[in-house]
Amino acid sequence: MKKILFCAVCALALFLLGCSKSDSVHSVSENALFTLNYGNFEDELNLFDLAKTGSVRTYVTMRDGFFYIANGEARKILELNSYGDLLSLYYNDEVLKDVAFAGKNALNSTKKAISYPFNTLGPVAVDSRKYIYAVDTLPVERQERDANARLLLSFVVLRFDSNGKFIDYLGQQGPGGTPFPFVKNIYTTQDNELVVICTTNDGLVAYWFSTNGFLLYTVPVSQSTVPHLSLENSDEAPAYISIENIVPDCSAHKLYVKVDYYLASLDSQLKVQSGIDYHTTLLCPLDITTGRYDEPLEIPSYEYSVTENLTKEIYNLPFDFLGVTENGWFFFIVPNEEGFIVQMVQPDGQRIVKRALSVDHSRVLYYALSLNGSGIISALFVRNENAEVVWWRTDSLLASFINQ
Secondary structure, eight states, X not given: OEEOOTHHHHHHHHHTTTEEESSOXXXXXXXXXXXXXXXXXXTSBOOGGGGXXXXXXXEEEEETTEEEEEETTTTEEEEEOTTOOEEEEEEOTTTOOOOTTSGGGGGGSSOXXXXXXXXXXXXXXXXXXXXXXXXXXXXXXXXXXXXXXXXXXXXXXXXXXXXXXXXXEEETTEEXXXXXXXXXXXXXXXXXXXXXXXXXXXXXXXXXXXXXXXXXXXXXXXXXTSOOOOOSSGGGOOSEEEEEEEEEOSSXXXXXXXXXXXXXXXXXXXXXEEEEEXXXXXXXXXXXXXXXXXXXXXXXXXXXXXXXXXXXXXEEXXXXXXXXXXXXXXXXXXXXXXXXXXXXXXXXXXXXXXXXXXXXXXXXXXXEEEEOTTSOEXXXXXXXXXXXXXXXXXXXXXXXXXXX
């Protein structure tokens, strides 16, 4: 999961005359692992497109202590260990022409260099077999349009085996299928199944594939299909429903749909609607074998305060849904002035743990976050001088609660 520069989402909330946390939250220590320089060599990141308009296309994921960075601006994927040593490189040889360990050099080297004509690159995922899945776009002449849904179908998921050999690409129906609409993220499960989350004009769609890449389920999720709030005052029915994210369960055929609900706000003097206010968040488990939602779990919001003219106002913001661990803990995150607040919720909701992750946002131009199955949060921070990869061992924190 990636996040654009801090100002994109939370500047409004945090700029309002200074915001402070409503209560004290213990911190989790950051472990800085390694840095990457900027440039055109194989072990460097090319982010010079930061000067251009549009979103940054660089993503990170971590599996078993190995980091995989999809650097879309340079059309390459780097596999590195936790010391920052480059182990494998997947690259477009029209962009990166001179790779020191390519060709004959690779026979006597522990490093792998795999050439593939990447176009743009998007999110990346890795399963337990060390198969790499990478989102990419097809050339313009092979893209399709869905006139009825008003969608451009241009995205595919590339598959590489553990030796770096290209297997095929997956589309909506499986290998070689119709391209996807915009891909929000991809996930792998404990059974090495792939889940592709796409954005459409009606909401989100989850495509669930078997280990061999064959389509098992297509699950559309829209405002009309998610659970609706039942309020005592019918005049206060939700004015707006936002499906923020969908994350698959690690072992069961289940999706977790995070839904934010907003209510109409009224001007007390004019008695007219003046806008909408955030109301609550529900995490809705969807059993895709039956198509039914289980009992939703209410997710507490992030509270922050604003003080002006001796008046203190308390506001609520919804957390972003970061992911779910193999033992079923749900992770939510929100940026604040000091870095991030991460909220970890037990599957039954009985235990909720909040921790602070300290980050100097003034030095960060762009960041990408990732959660692995054991509960480690990894981040790639792009700064003026270099890019840094860090992690927070929240897995140890969860283990202490499980053993209690």
